[in-house]
Amino acid sequence: MRWSPLLPVLLWVSLLWLGACATTARRPATVVASQVQSAPPPAVSRAADATGVWDWVVRSTTQQGDLQIEQEEWHLEQQGTRLAGYYHRQVVTMSTDQRPFQCNGMLGFIKNVRARLSGEIRDGQVTLRELGVDTERNPCDSRQRELLSYVGRLQGEELVLSYDAGGEQRLVRRPAGSGSLSLGGGGEGRGRGHGPLEKEPIAGLWEWQFRAVDAEGDLQAEREEWHLSEKNAEITGYYERTIERLRVNGVYPCSGSPQIKTTTRFLLKGQRFGDKLSLSEIDYQRQPGPCDAGQHRLDSYQGSVLPEGQLLLNWHGGSQILRRKR
8 A cells, every 4th residue: 555645644633533522522511510500590570560650641633623631640559469549530622713612611621530440460461440430520521431441561661551442541650759740742542642741831921812792792802911930839920911892882881982991910929730830819900990890809720731832720710721922
């Protein structure tokens, strides 16, 4: 047999290959032992906790073209797998064409509902049912409301719920220590929603106007200009109310003129609570005229800060919407 110069190389490669196979045959036991010694302990999954305050708000337009803002604030407490709490639902409806609603003769109205809740949570799956519902009496809503049930899932800081009346809503957990909900958001119906928005400023110049013809055919124009300041949730300022009446035929007996115009300045003081505010008239100034009917009674207002530069104010005689002056 002829000796090939490649034979020593081939023998050397073969020996290396055999050594590699022998080494490989012993390696798995060593690797497994190493993995057992250094493997971290199994992760402990964090139990789902629905305790907290959850917000939902949506803005839409009614079939009549009016602006409607719905908001809900859910308060839930979890003990083990049991859930208990309540939610407060508020619906604000506002006229967009400055025509009063027939149900109350005003440019807006508010509906409030508070429901008590009970349910459970297992592996992130939530079931809730309403135990009772308290509804404020409202001339613009006389419908009876049935108790609802909800099923959903907890996804981190979101709680997605479907209810048996049809639809789905997404609640957002309110960060600890934050204020109350500010109205805003977008979407259609009750299906989509958003969490708290940045706080709308109150400080600035606001205005309100109203024009109508009374039963005698006289033209009446009313205008208010509100000057508000805000510091550390304290609200101060004033508003000037101008009333002008124009008699088409004849004159007013009190003045002997077909026109009456009065301007009154009311001093204001109040507080803000998140998207809600409370204001009181503390004094007023007016130049007496021949047609004055006497002293004016000071009013108090409860209001809501609305998106797109609007304030909804309610008092014992009705409601009005202030718009930020551009």
